[in-house]
Amino acid sequence: MSDAKSRPERENHPEREDHPASDTEENKPINFEWTPELVKIGTSRGKIHPSLGPIEFQWGASCCEYRPGMILPDPADTQECLKWIGLSDKKAIEMEQQFNDLYPDDQAPSCGYDEEFQSHTTHYNEITFPKIKKMLDMFIDGMYDNKEEFEYTHKGYIEHGIKLGLRPEFAIFCGLHKDDPRAIENPKLFQDEWFCLGPADIMSDTLIPFWMNLSAFMRGKLIYEGKAWAGAYGMWLVHEGETMDQAKARVDDREIERLKVQARKKSEENRERRNQEREREYAEDRARWAEEERLEAEMLKQQSIDKPSQQKEGDRKE
Numbered sequence: 001m002s003d004a005k006s007r008p009e010r011e012n013h014p015e016r017e018d019h020p021a022s023d024t025e026e027n028k029p030i031n032f033e034w035t036p037e038l039v040k041i042g043t044s045r046g047k048i049h050p051s052l053g054p055i056e057f058q059w060g061a062s063c064c065e066y067r068p069g070m071i072l073p074d075p076a077d078t079q080e081c082l083k084w085i086g087l088s089d090k091k092a093i094e095m096e097q098q099f100n101d102l103y104p105d106d107q108a109p110s111c112g113y114d115e116e117f118q119s120h121t122t123h124y125n126e127i128t129f130p131k132i133k134k135m136l137d138m139f140i141d142g143m144y145d146n147k148e149e150f151e152y153t154h155k156g157y158i159e160h161g162i163k164l165g166l167r168p169e170f171a172i173f174c175g176l177h178k179d180d181p182r183a184i185e186n187p188k189l190f191q192d193e194w195f196c197l198g199p200a201d202i203m204s205d206t207l208i209p210f211w212m213n214l215s216a217f218m219r220g221k222l223i224y225e226g227k228a229w230a231g232a233y234g235m236w237l238v239h240e241g242e243t244m245d246q247a248k249a250r251v252d253d254r255e256i257e258r259l260k261v262q263a264r265k266k267s268e269e270n271r272e273r274r275n276q277e278r279e280r281e282y283a284e285d286r287a288r289w290a291e292e293e294r295l296e297a298e299m300l301k302q303q304s305i306d307k308p309s310q311q312k313e314g315d316r317k318e
Contacts (some may be wrong), residue, residue, distance in 0.1 A: 066220025075112030091165030119263030124234035
């Protein structure tokens with residue numbers, strides 16, 4: 001999902017005598033309890049965003065239209081954005097530190113947002129929040145990498161989510177409340193089917209849509225503030241020093257064609273890079289398999305040599 005797999009391991013520092021391990025925040029037992037407000041959020045089936053409040057749905061899809069006066073985080077404040085996505089204060093700081101360690105020369109705009117012309121089945125321009133998205137990917141990768149044990153209960157799942165660094169109002173989506181409509185409609189889901197997936201799977205399926213909700217509202221705010229506009233081929237940013245009219249005039253047919261060519265070239269380069277990565281991994285696998293076969297053959301050969309010797313030694317003793 002991201003480059004988070006290559007992040008450095010956390011160092012193991014000895015505990016100070018006046019702060020034993022059992023007293024640290026990480027080791028404090030978590031005793032989650034449902035509150036009426038958490039039940040309301042958790043049983044909304046995603047229609048209440050813990051940070052944004054109620055989300056309007058039309059034809060089964062969320063409708064994230066910015067409303068003047070809405071309070072939203074500043075895209076440049078990555079820690080605050082991560083908290084709105086669902087990370088605890090401590091985890092937000094930790095993820096920003098990890099990001100800075102991994103990408104000391106990151107070139108993302110200081111404003112927190114950028115734009116990218118995409119080439120998939122269709123062509124479109126998208127306003128992105130690259131630094132926040134990378135940090136979210138790193139956090140999700142970290143959830144999958146975590147090997148700590150947890151209880152296969154709804155409470156156990158939620159407490160594990162909190163331990164991984166989620167705010168309780170987001171961690172509740174790791175489990176189900178007994179009054180959740182899904183639990184009532186399908187008792188087996190509540191009893192055992194829910195646990196076919198782990199907390200990391202459930203939370204990644206939850207955090208990503210919630211992040212998409214937040215990013216959609218932030219794009220809407222940029223448009224409302226005159227920093228961007230929506231038109232043909234998606235959403236576009238007004239570049240520094242431009243007026244809105246100049247920005248719209250810049251995105252003419254010639255510019256669109258140039259961006260299409262550039263996007264196709266980038267897509268081909270990415271595809272080639274992925275192919276090379278797969279070939280490299282396959283070559284490493286083949287080398288590992290060959291080495292394992294060689295070691296196994298040597299072991300069998302040594303056993304065939306040792307067995308007659310051991311048998312002769314036994315005969316002499318008799």
